Amino acid sequence: MLTIDSLSFAYRGRHSRKVLDRFSLTLEPGNICGLLGPNGAGKSTLFYLTAGLLTPASGSIDYNGFTPRRRDTAFMSDIFLVPEEIALPSMTLRKFVAVNSPFYPRWSAKAMNRYLDMFELTPDIHFDHLSMGQRKKAFMSFALACNTGLVLMDEPANGIDIPGKSAFRRAVVESMTDDRTIIISTHQVHDIDRIIDHVVVMDNERVRLNAPISEIASRLKFGFTTDNAQAQSALVSVPVPGGFNIIEPYGDCDTETEVDLETLFLLTRNNPELINRLFNK
């Protein structure tokens, strides 16, 4: 379980401002969590803090009894960070796996081959001959095959082609186990909206929404309308070609609708009080 309690952090420098301020979050294992937030909200910083790369100004992070900033080897081998920009050495994927997999006790060669198949890659590819998207696919295959308890993915689908995005979703879902947590930070909400079962929205240094998708679907009704009046009476409406994407209060007789992350994100920003009332008791 990942527990973040009153975490505050600011990058040093002349124009330093708080990136996270008394930020608290608890995530149970067995979830694929979507981390959403505007640019500069601190999503990557949160990942770096969770991975033990930065020291919090105050507050604490606890992952299964480990304090990330102490950087215990046992902790490091149970967490995998896939950063937005990946640095890969000049070697084949096979060699990369040979020298890196011994660090991860639960690494699975079988799973690696399965993910590589999904991404249509082979172990003999050389990183120097790959595009950015292909390098990312190879690295993500390795990350998921390490079977770490916590996987942090920062904009994982950036630079990946359309078949690759679909393969990415399949790989993430297939890699899930009851004792694993995968957190995906992205602005491309459509890349993850079908696979996540929990959503966290960050804004202004805090958590604005932290709820399972099932709970959101049971409290808000997502839809599309061409009716201007209905759009205006909705909790939030987003003009799209041909009409509006809307969110309305969930009625007793309504059937659950599919959560539209983009519209939900806008509602969270426009009406934080309502979100707070509905989800953050």
Added chain:
Amino acid sequence: MNNFIITFRKYLADNRKQLILWLALALGGIIFLGAVHAFFRVDNDTSQGIYMVFAPLLMCCFASVTFTNMKRPAGRIAELTLPTTTFNRFAVRWVMAIPATLLLFIAGAWLTELLRMTLWPVFNDTTCPGSLDIFLFTEKTSAITVYFLFLLLTLSFFFFGAIAWPRLSFLKSAIVQWAISTIIGVISVTSIFLFFKDHHIGPLSGNDIDFELYSTLSITFLSVLIVGLWIMAWLRVRESEVTDHLL
């Protein structure tokens, strides 16, 4: 598998191309020096002296790039998210930059001399005088010890510089070392003139008590400095791992 061994294996694999390049440079230098010295009939002492001035330059360059992958955020993240201890990450680089480089230095000196002697008859129609031996430029054991300690100190300083100044570390280390050496030199010379007018300090006469005292003091002082630099480098690595900024 032992965490140090797998960290070492990973370092060698990740830096394979650069290590091959450094070895090729070293080998090229050895062949060049061996051939040139044979061609110009350079004697053993001079040949070894030239080697002992130029080889350390390459060694210092190598020592100053041991942490080069830490100077960009992506490389730093890749390095710091690796499940290994800070000490292992430091120790692997220390082994490569200090003992391995010193061994290569000694092997290189031997190889240069072997080449000089082998190529001598090819260029000069005469056999090379003397036998195969390295570091013959002085008969004093303590003098060669002091030389090696100076070499180790320089190397250690560039290794420390690689951690302290991830960007332009060779240049910055060279400038700082030159400045420190100048200050220490000025202070030492001034002190000698002020306080030790009646004594000669240095290898002037073999059986002199001053010489033995000087050697012992130098060896002790240099050894302490070297170990101190390694400890400082280790502390700097540990301190720089988790900070309030990524670079």
